[in-house]
Amino acid sequence: xxxLTQPPSVSVSPGRTASIPCSGDKxxxxxxxxxLQKPGQSPVLVIYQDTKxxxxxxxxxxxxxxxxxxxxxxxxxxxxxxxxxxCQAWDSSTAVFGGGTKLTVL
Amino acid sequence: QVQLxxxxxxxxxxxxxxxxxxxxxxxxxTAYYMHWVRQAPGQGLEWMGRINPNSGGTNxxxxxxxxxxxxxxxxxxxxxxxxxxLRYDDTAVFYCATVTMDDALKWGQGTLVTVSS
Numbered sequence: 047x048x049x050l051t052q053p054p055s056v057s058v059s060p061g062r063t064a065s066i067p068c069s070g071d072k073x074x075x076x077x078x079x080x081x082l083q084k085p086g087q088s089p090v091l092v093i094y095q096d097t098k099x100x101x102x103x104x105x106x107x108x109x110x111x112x113x114x115x116x117x118x119x120x121x122x123x124x125x126x127x128x129x130x131x132x133c134q135a136w137d138s139s140t141a142v143f144g145g146g147t148k149l150t151v152l
Numbered sequence: 153q154v155q156l157x158x159x160x161x162x163x164x165x166x167x168x169x170x171x172x173x174x175x176x177x178x179x180x181x182t183a184y185y186m187h188w189v190r191q192a193p194g195q196g197l198e199w200m201g202r203i204n205p206n207s208g209g210t211n212x213x214x215x216x217x218x219x220x221x222x223x224x225x226x227x228x229x230x231x232x233x234x235x236x237x238l239r240y241d242d243t244a245v246f247y248c249a250t251v252t253m254d255d256a257l258k259w260g261q262g263t264l265v266t267v268s269s
Binding site: 077079081088089090091094095098100132134136139140141142143144145146 | 185187189196197198199202211213247254255256257258259260261262
């Protein structure tokens with residue numbers, strides 16, 4: 047079965063750029079989706095189809111996907127961005143999730 | 153706008169079954185697959201399966217085969233997920249999530265199921 051791998055944690059200082067990688071075999075051939083989840087809340091879509099931002103998501107969120115790695119980038123990270131981030135792809139109509147990355151802003 | 157409203161928290165004994173509902177509004181229920189995802193305490197997201205609300209056809213993750221049943225009632229735009237043979241490690245938040253036009257997932261608020269004797 048297809049697998050997506052994320053680092054368990056990433057730390058960033060306020061105002062700096064955070065990069066969260068997600069790796070998988072030939073991941074660049076698939077669309078990647080990124081979700082943010084804060085404690086006690088449902089996941090919220092922040093990037094879809096590799097690079098697109100839903101309405102209401104700040105411009106500081108961006109995405110890329112090539113080769114075996116997709117990356118979520120948060121520019122000018124704010125304290126409110128502290129959350130768990132999950133990458134997701136479709137494999138034979140199955141939703142495959144990365145293990146999640148806890149972003150700490152300190 | 154698209155809304156998915158799930159049923160409330162449940163406490164079940166080991167071996168029992170739980171049925172979680174997901175009432176939808178704001179879109180054509182039969183047009184998009186409904187997926188179910190489990191999240192154990194402090195853990196990540198785990199795909200359980202999906203249902204085609206139009207045909208009723210289902211696909212389940214191998215891990216849940218034989219224990220999970222997904223159904224729907226098109227007259228009230230509601231999807232259901234039943235998990236049987238509950239174990240302590242089934243304690244989790246269960247989410248319904250519909251696929252949008254862009255193939256992204258739109259999530260319900262989640263339903264906490266606690267398995268406790």
